[in-house]
Amino acid sequence: MKALRAVDVRGVWGTVLLPLSDGAIGGDIGGDIGGDIGGDIDWGRLAAQVDTLAASGVDGVYAHGTAGEFHAIDEAEFDRVNEVLATRCEAAGLPFQLGGSHPATPVMLGRVRRAAALEPGAVQVILPDWVPLNDDEVVRFLAGAAEAAGSVPLVLYNPPHAKTRVGPALLARAAAATPSLIGVKMAGGDDDWYAAMAELAGDLSIFVPGHLLATGLARGAHGSYSNVAAMSPRGAVAWYRMMTTDPEDALDLEARLAEFFRRHIAPLQAAGLSNPALDKFLATVGGWADIGTTLRWPASSAPDDAVAPARTDAHRLLPELFPA
Numbered sequence: 001m002k003a004l005r006a007v008d009v010r011g012v013w014g015t016v017l018l019p020l021s022d023g024a025i026g027g028d029i030g031g032d033i034g035g036d037i038g039g040d041i042d043w044g045r046l047a048a049q050v051d052t053l054a055a056s057g058v059d060g061v062y063a064h065g066t067a068g069e070f071h072a073i074d075e076a077e078f079d080r081v082n083e084v085l086a087t088r089c090e091a092a093g094l095p096f097q098l099g100g101s102h103p104a105t106p107v108m109l110g111r112v113r114r115a116a117a118l119e120p121g122a123v124q125v126i127l128p129d130w131v132p133l134n135d136d137e138v139v140r141f142l143a144g145a146a147e148a149a150g151s152v153p154l155v156l157y158n159p160p161h162a163k164t165r166v167g168p169a170l171l172a173r174a175a176a177a178t179p180s181l182i183g184v185k186m187a188g189g190d191d192d193w194y195a196a197m198a199e200l201a202g203d204l205s206i207f208v209p210g211h212l213l214a215t216g217l218a219r220g221a222h223g224s225y226s227n228v229a230a231m232s233p234r235g236a237v238a239w240y241r242m243m244t245t246d247p248e249d250a251l252d253l254e255a256r257l258a259e260f261f262r263r264h265i266a267p268l269q270a271a272g273l274s275n276p277a278l279d280k281f282l283a284t285v286g287g288w289a290d291i292g293t294t295l296r297w298p299a300s301s302a303p304d305d306a307v308a309p310a311r312t313d314a315h316r317l318l319p320e321l322f323p324a
Helices: 043-055 075-092 105-116 135-149 168-177 191-200 210-219 227-231 233-245 247-270 275-286 304-317
Strands: 011-015 060-063 096-099 122-125 154-157 181-185 205-207 223-225
Touching (some): 011 227, 011 233, 043 060, 043 075, 060 075, 122 181, 135 168, 168 181, 168 191, 210 223, 210 233, 227 233, 227 275, 233 247, 247 275
Parallel strands (some): 011 060, 011 223, 122 154, 154 181, 181 205
Protein backbone atom coordinates (compact mmCIF):
# COMPACT_ATOMS: atom_id res chain seq x y z
CA MET A 1 0.00 0.00 0.00
CA LYS A 2 0.98 3.66 -0.19
CA ALA A 3 3.32 4.85 2.54
CA LEU A 4 1.47 6.89 5.14
CA ARG A 5 2.26 10.48 6.06
CA ALA A 6 1.74 11.90 9.53
CA VAL A 7 -1.44 13.63 8.35
CA ASP A 8 -2.80 10.28 7.18
CA VAL A 9 -2.48 8.62 10.59
CA ARG A 10 -5.69 9.70 12.27
CA GLY A 11 -8.71 8.27 14.02
CA VAL A 12 -9.33 4.81 15.43
CA TRP A 13 -7.04 1.90 14.60
CA GLY A 14 -7.83 -1.66 15.63
CA THR A 15 -5.29 -4.24 16.73
CA VAL A 16 -4.94 -7.86 15.71
CA LEU A 17 -5.19 -10.23 18.69
CA LEU A 18 -3.95 -13.81 18.60
CA PRO A 19 -6.70 -16.47 18.79
CA LEU A 20 -5.03 -19.55 20.24
CA SER A 21 -6.02 -23.18 19.85
CA ASP A 22 -7.71 -25.11 22.64
CA GLY A 23 -4.38 -26.64 23.55
CA ALA A 24 -2.94 -23.25 24.54
CA ILE A 25 -2.03 -22.87 28.19
CA GLY A 26 -1.98 -19.38 29.56
CA GLY A 27 -3.68 -20.22 32.82
CA ASP A 28 -5.56 -18.20 35.35
CA ILE A 29 -3.48 -16.53 38.02
CA GLY A 30 -2.36 -19.22 40.42
CA GLY A 31 -3.35 -21.99 38.01
CA ASP A 32 -1.27 -25.07 37.34
CA ILE A 33 1.02 -25.38 34.35
CA GLY A 34 0.37 -28.38 32.18
CA GLY A 35 -0.18 -29.68 28.69
CA ASP A 36 1.00 -27.83 25.61
CA ILE A 37 2.71 -24.65 26.79
CA GLY A 38 3.00 -23.28 23.25
CA GLY A 39 -0.54 -22.91 22.00
CA ASP A 40 -0.94 -22.73 18.25
CA ILE A 41 -2.37 -19.67 16.53
CA ASP A 42 -5.72 -20.49 14.94
CA TRP A 43 -5.13 -19.00 11.51
CA GLY A 44 -8.72 -19.31 10.33
CA ARG A 45 -10.00 -17.35 13.32
CA LEU A 46 -7.22 -14.80 12.82
CA ALA A 47 -8.24 -14.21 9.21
CA ALA A 48 -11.90 -13.89 10.18
CA GLN A 49 -10.96 -11.38 12.86
CA VAL A 50 -9.07 -9.22 10.33
CA ASP A 51 -12.06 -9.33 7.97
CA THR A 52 -14.36 -8.20 10.78
CA LEU A 53 -12.03 -5.33 11.65
CA ALA A 54 -11.86 -4.31 7.99
CA ALA A 55 -15.66 -4.19 7.81
CA SER A 56 -16.06 -2.25 11.06
CA GLY A 57 -15.17 1.21 9.78
CA VAL A 58 -11.88 1.60 11.66
CA ASP A 59 -9.35 3.92 10.04
CA GLY A 60 -6.70 1.23 9.96
CA VAL A 61 -5.50 -2.05 11.43
CA TYR A 62 -2.14 -2.96 12.93
CA ALA A 63 -0.35 -6.07 14.16
CA HIS A 64 2.31 -6.84 16.76
CA GLY A 65 1.55 -4.25 19.38
CA THR A 66 1.63 -5.28 23.03
CA ALA A 67 -1.88 -6.72 22.70
CA GLY A 68 -0.69 -8.83 19.76
CA GLU A 69 1.86 -10.60 21.99
CA PHE A 70 4.78 -9.82 19.66
CA HIS A 71 7.13 -10.88 22.44
CA ALA A 72 5.67 -14.41 22.57
CA ILE A 73 5.71 -15.51 18.91
CA ASP A 74 8.48 -16.98 16.80
CA GLU A 75 9.72 -15.59 13.50
CA ALA A 76 7.66 -17.90 11.29
CA GLU A 77 4.50 -16.91 13.17
CA PHE A 78 5.47 -13.23 12.92
CA ASP A 79 5.80 -13.52 9.15
CA ARG A 80 2.54 -15.41 8.76
CA VAL A 81 0.55 -12.88 10.82
CA ASN A 82 1.99 -10.17 8.58
CA GLU A 83 1.00 -12.06 5.45
CA VAL A 84 -2.58 -12.57 6.65
CA LEU A 85 -2.97 -8.92 7.62
CA ALA A 86 -1.32 -7.49 4.51
CA THR A 87 -3.26 -9.69 2.10
CA ARG A 88 -6.65 -9.02 3.63
CA CYS A 89 -6.14 -5.29 4.21
CA GLU A 90 -4.84 -4.79 0.67
CA ALA A 91 -7.93 -6.57 -0.66
CA ALA A 92 -10.18 -4.35 1.47
CA GLY A 93 -8.30 -1.15 0.63
CA LEU A 94 -7.70 -0.53 4.34
CA PRO A 95 -4.51 1.11 5.66
CA PHE A 96 -2.43 -1.17 7.86
CA GLN A 97 0.73 -1.01 9.91
CA LEU A 98 3.01 -3.85 10.94
CA GLY A 99 4.88 -3.91 14.21
CA GLY A 100 8.54 -4.83 13.92
CA SER A 101 9.16 -4.92 17.65
CA HIS A 102 11.16 -7.51 19.59
CA PRO A 103 13.06 -7.33 22.90
CA ALA A 104 16.34 -8.24 21.11
CA THR A 105 17.57 -5.44 18.85
CA PRO A 106 19.07 -7.59 16.05
CA VAL A 107 15.88 -9.63 15.85
CA MET A 108 13.85 -6.42 15.81
CA LEU A 109 15.80 -5.04 12.85
CA GLY A 110 15.22 -8.29 10.99
CA ARG A 111 11.51 -8.03 11.70
CA VAL A 112 11.49 -4.43 10.51
CA ARG A 113 13.10 -5.41 7.21
CA ARG A 114 10.71 -8.28 6.58
CA ALA A 115 7.66 -6.24 7.58
CA ALA A 116 8.74 -3.36 5.32
CA ALA A 117 9.05 -5.76 2.38
CA LEU A 118 5.26 -6.18 2.51
CA GLU A 119 4.85 -2.40 1.98
CA PRO A 120 2.60 -1.52 4.93
CA GLY A 121 1.65 2.09 5.53
CA ALA A 122 4.16 2.20 8.39
CA VAL A 123 6.23 -0.04 10.65
CA GLN A 124 5.87 0.31 14.43
CA VAL A 125 8.89 -0.13 16.70
CA ILE A 126 9.67 -0.06 20.40
CA LEU A 127 13.00 1.08 21.82
CA PRO A 128 15.47 -1.64 22.87
CA ASP A 129 14.08 -2.77 26.17
CA TRP A 130 16.56 -4.64 28.36
CA VAL A 131 18.44 -1.58 29.62
CA PRO A 132 17.36 2.07 29.46
CA LEU A 133 18.83 4.16 26.64
CA ASN A 134 20.35 7.59 26.89
CA ASP A 135 19.19 10.31 24.52
CA ASP A 136 21.93 9.72 21.96
CA GLU A 137 21.11 6.01 21.87
CA VAL A 138 17.41 6.71 21.29
CA VAL A 139 18.22 8.92 18.31
CA ARG A 140 20.77 6.41 16.99
CA PHE A 141 18.37 3.49 17.27
CA LEU A 142 15.49 5.21 15.47
CA ALA A 143 17.82 6.27 12.66
CA GLY A 144 18.97 2.65 12.32
CA ALA A 145 15.40 1.33 12.38
CA ALA A 146 14.48 3.83 9.67
CA GLU A 147 17.38 2.59 7.56
CA ALA A 148 16.14 -0.99 7.99
CA ALA A 149 12.61 0.05 6.98
CA GLY A 150 13.78 1.76 3.81
CA SER A 151 10.99 3.73 2.17
CA VAL A 152 8.39 2.64 4.76
CA PRO A 153 7.88 5.22 7.55
CA LEU A 154 8.18 4.52 11.27
CA VAL A 155 5.83 4.90 14.22
CA LEU A 156 7.35 4.78 17.71
CA TYR A 157 5.45 2.83 20.35
CA ASN A 158 6.50 4.24 23.74
CA PRO A 159 4.07 3.01 26.42
CA PRO A 160 4.30 3.74 30.15
CA HIS A 161 6.04 0.42 30.87
CA ALA A 162 8.90 1.11 28.42
CA LYS A 163 12.34 1.14 30.03
CA THR A 164 13.09 4.40 28.20
CA ARG A 165 10.39 7.05 28.21
CA VAL A 166 10.62 9.65 25.47
CA GLY A 167 9.53 13.20 26.28
CA PRO A 168 8.59 15.96 23.84
CA ALA A 169 12.09 17.44 23.54
CA LEU A 170 13.79 14.11 22.82
CA LEU A 171 10.99 13.17 20.43
CA ALA A 172 11.57 16.41 18.52
CA ARG A 173 15.30 15.68 18.32
CA ALA A 174 14.66 12.13 17.08
CA ALA A 175 12.17 13.33 14.47
CA ALA A 176 14.66 15.89 13.17
CA ALA A 177 17.29 13.17 12.79
CA THR A 178 14.84 10.66 11.29
CA PRO A 179 12.42 12.32 8.85
CA SER A 180 10.62 9.03 8.20
CA LEU A 181 9.36 9.01 11.81
CA ILE A 182 5.73 10.03 11.32
CA GLY A 183 4.00 9.23 14.60
CA VAL A 184 4.06 7.97 18.17
CA LYS A 185 1.85 6.03 20.52
CA MET A 186 2.15 7.35 24.08
CA ALA A 187 0.16 7.51 27.29
CA GLY A 188 -0.66 11.20 26.91
CA GLY A 189 -0.32 13.65 29.75
CA ASP A 190 -1.55 16.87 31.27
CA ASP A 191 -2.12 20.22 29.56
CA ASP A 192 1.59 21.05 29.79
CA TRP A 193 2.51 17.80 28.05
CA TYR A 194 0.11 18.43 25.19
CA ALA A 195 1.35 22.01 24.84
CA ALA A 196 4.96 20.81 24.70
CA MET A 197 4.08 18.14 22.15
CA ALA A 198 2.32 20.70 19.96
CA GLU A 199 5.29 23.07 20.17
CA LEU A 200 8.12 20.56 19.76
CA ALA A 201 6.62 17.61 17.87
CA GLY A 202 3.64 19.14 16.15
CA ASP A 203 4.44 17.58 12.79
CA LEU A 204 4.00 14.05 14.14
CA SER A 205 0.82 12.04 14.54
CA ILE A 206 0.17 11.71 18.28
CA PHE A 207 -1.86 8.69 19.38
CA VAL A 208 -3.06 8.18 22.96
CA PRO A 209 -4.93 5.40 24.81
CA GLY A 210 -8.35 4.61 23.41
CA HIS A 211 -10.28 5.10 26.64
CA LEU A 212 -8.83 8.65 26.93
CA LEU A 213 -9.36 9.70 23.34
CA ALA A 214 -12.12 12.28 23.86
CA THR A 215 -10.01 14.38 26.22
CA GLY A 216 -6.89 13.65 24.18
CA LEU A 217 -8.47 14.77 20.92
CA ALA A 218 -9.65 17.99 22.56
CA ARG A 219 -6.07 18.68 23.69
CA GLY A 220 -4.43 18.00 20.35
CA ALA A 221 -4.06 14.23 19.93
CA HIS A 222 -4.89 12.75 16.54
CA GLY A 223 -6.24 9.31 17.33
CA SER A 224 -5.68 6.01 19.08
CA TYR A 225 -4.38 2.51 18.59
CA SER A 226 -7.44 1.70 20.55
CA ASN A 227 -8.24 -0.57 23.47
CA VAL A 228 -11.85 0.57 23.04
CA ALA A 229 -11.73 -0.87 19.52
CA ALA A 230 -10.50 -4.09 21.13
CA MET A 231 -13.86 -4.23 22.92
CA SER A 232 -16.03 -2.90 20.09
CA PRO A 233 -14.50 -1.74 16.79
CA ARG A 234 -17.77 -0.33 15.46
CA GLY A 235 -18.49 1.33 18.78
CA ALA A 236 -15.06 2.94 18.93
CA VAL A 237 -15.62 4.38 15.45
CA ALA A 238 -19.05 5.73 16.45
CA TRP A 239 -17.54 7.32 19.56
CA TYR A 240 -14.77 8.97 17.51
CA ARG A 241 -17.39 10.47 15.21
CA MET A 242 -19.25 11.71 18.28
CA MET A 243 -16.12 13.56 19.38
CA THR A 244 -16.41 15.80 16.32
CA THR A 245 -20.19 16.18 16.27
CA ASP A 246 -21.09 16.20 19.98
CA PRO A 247 -17.96 16.58 22.13
CA GLU A 248 -19.90 16.96 25.39
CA ASP A 249 -21.62 13.60 24.91
CA ALA A 250 -18.27 12.10 23.91
CA LEU A 251 -16.73 13.28 27.18
CA ASP A 252 -19.68 11.85 29.08
CA LEU A 253 -19.06 8.48 27.42
CA GLU A 254 -15.39 8.73 28.39
CA ALA A 255 -16.43 9.21 32.02
CA ARG A 256 -18.62 6.11 31.83
CA LEU A 257 -15.75 4.21 30.25
CA ALA A 258 -13.62 5.19 33.24
CA GLU A 259 -16.30 3.78 35.53
CA PHE A 260 -16.36 0.53 33.57
CA PHE A 261 -12.57 0.31 33.78
CA ARG A 262 -12.67 0.96 37.54
CA ARG A 263 -15.16 -1.88 38.01
CA HIS A 264 -13.78 -4.50 35.67
CA ILE A 265 -10.27 -3.68 34.47
CA ALA A 266 -8.60 -2.20 37.56
CA PRO A 267 -9.27 -5.35 39.67
CA LEU A 268 -7.67 -7.53 36.99
CA GLN A 269 -4.69 -5.19 36.83
CA ALA A 270 -4.39 -5.30 40.61
CA ALA A 271 -4.40 -9.10 40.41
CA GLY A 272 -1.35 -8.95 38.16
CA LEU A 273 -2.80 -9.36 34.68
CA SER A 274 -0.87 -7.89 31.76
CA ASN A 275 -2.14 -5.48 29.13
CA PRO A 276 -2.44 -8.27 26.51
CA ALA A 277 -4.66 -10.19 28.93
CA LEU A 278 -6.82 -7.12 29.47
CA ASP A 279 -7.23 -6.48 25.73
CA LYS A 280 -8.24 -10.09 25.08
CA PHE A 281 -10.64 -9.82 27.99
CA LEU A 282 -12.17 -6.65 26.46
CA ALA A 283 -12.54 -8.39 23.10
CA THR A 284 -14.28 -11.34 24.73
CA VAL A 285 -16.59 -8.97 26.61
CA GLY A 286 -17.40 -7.25 23.32
CA GLY A 287 -17.93 -10.56 21.54
CA TRP A 288 -17.27 -9.17 18.06
CA ALA A 289 -14.83 -11.92 17.06
CA ASP A 290 -13.85 -15.41 18.20
CA ILE A 291 -10.58 -14.54 19.95
CA GLY A 292 -10.71 -16.01 23.45
CA THR A 293 -8.99 -14.85 26.62
CA THR A 294 -6.00 -17.23 26.58
CA LEU A 295 -2.47 -15.84 26.29
CA ARG A 296 0.74 -17.59 25.37
CA TRP A 297 2.50 -19.35 28.22
CA PRO A 298 3.61 -18.33 30.81
CA ALA A 299 1.28 -15.33 30.86
CA SER A 300 -1.88 -15.47 32.97
CA SER A 301 -5.26 -15.03 31.35
CA ALA A 302 -8.41 -13.31 32.60
CA PRO A 303 -10.80 -15.64 34.41
CA ASP A 304 -13.77 -16.73 32.35
CA ASP A 305 -16.21 -15.97 35.16
CA ALA A 306 -15.31 -12.25 34.94
CA VAL A 307 -16.64 -11.95 31.39
CA ALA A 308 -20.42 -12.11 31.93
CA PRO A 309 -20.68 -9.41 34.63
CA ALA A 310 -18.38 -7.15 32.64
CA ARG A 311 -20.48 -7.67 29.51
CA THR A 312 -23.65 -6.79 31.40
CA ASP A 313 -22.09 -3.59 32.75
CA ALA A 314 -20.62 -2.69 29.36
CA HIS A 315 -24.00 -2.79 27.67
CA ARG A 316 -25.62 -0.91 30.54
CA LEU A 317 -22.97 1.79 30.97
CA LEU A 318 -21.82 2.08 27.36
CA PRO A 319 -24.74 1.37 25.04
CA GLU A 320 -23.26 3.68 22.37
CA LEU A 321 -20.41 1.22 21.89
CA PHE A 322 -22.73 -1.59 20.90
CA PRO A 323 -24.79 -0.43 17.93
CA ALA A 324 -27.24 -2.93 16.56
